[in-house]
Amino acid sequence: MTKKKIEVELYSYGEYSRWDKTSKELPRILNITDHIEAEIGTEFGYILKIKKARGTKLDFRIIHPPFNDENGQPAPDFTGEVYIHSNEYEFFLGDCVWEPLHDKLGPWRLITILDGKTIADKTLTLVSQK
Numbered sequence: 001m002t003k004k005k006i007e008v009e010l011y012s013y014g015e016y017s018r019w020d021k022t023s024k025e026l027p028r029i030l031n032i033t034d035h036i037e038a039e040i041g042t043e044f045g046y047i048l049k050i051k052k053a054r055g056t057k058l059d060f061r062i063i064h065p066p067f068n069d070e071n072g073q074p075a076p077d078f079t080g081e082v083y084i085h086s087n088e089y090e091f092f093l094g095d096c097v098w099e100p101l102h103d104k105l106g107p108w109r110l111i112t113i114l115d116g117k118t119i120a121d122k123t124l125t126l127v128s129q130k
Helices: none
Strands: 007-016 029-032 035-038 043-051 057-063 078-083 088-096 106-114 117-128
Touching: 007 035, 007 088, 007 117, 043 106, 043 117, 057 088, 088 106
Parallel strands: 035 117
Antiparallel strands: 007 029, 007 043, 043 088, 057 078, 057 106, 106 117
16 A cells, blocks of 8 residues: 655745634734744744644754743753644644843744654744834
8 A cells, every 4th residue: 555645835934923822723824924023922933734644743843043041041942743633734833922032033943844854944033123
C-alpha cells in the first residue's frame, strides 16, 4: 500500500487577532506582512494547513531576539511538539508581544518540522511603531 503524500500549505502569516490557546479557534489574520509594527499585546506568527498527516508529530522552534527570562538569564529558543489527530489540521505558530517591548524587536524565526523534515521556515521582524 502506498503512503499518502502529506500536503502542507503556509496559509497566512503576519499580524493576528488575540489568540486564546484554550479555544479550538485559531486567531484571525489582520495583516499579511513580514514586518510587524509591534506594541504590547501584538499577536504574530503563521498558520499552516496540513492534510493527510494524521498520527504524525510536529516539532516547532521559535528563534527570537536576545532577551532575558524572568530570572534574568538569557531566554532559550521556544520549542515544543504537537501531535496531529485529524486528516485536515490547522496549526498556528507564533507569539504575543509582552513587556518590555524594546528587547522583543528584531527578527523572529518560526520553524515547523514534520517527521524530521522542515515544512515551514519563516522570519517575521518586529519593528517599533512610528
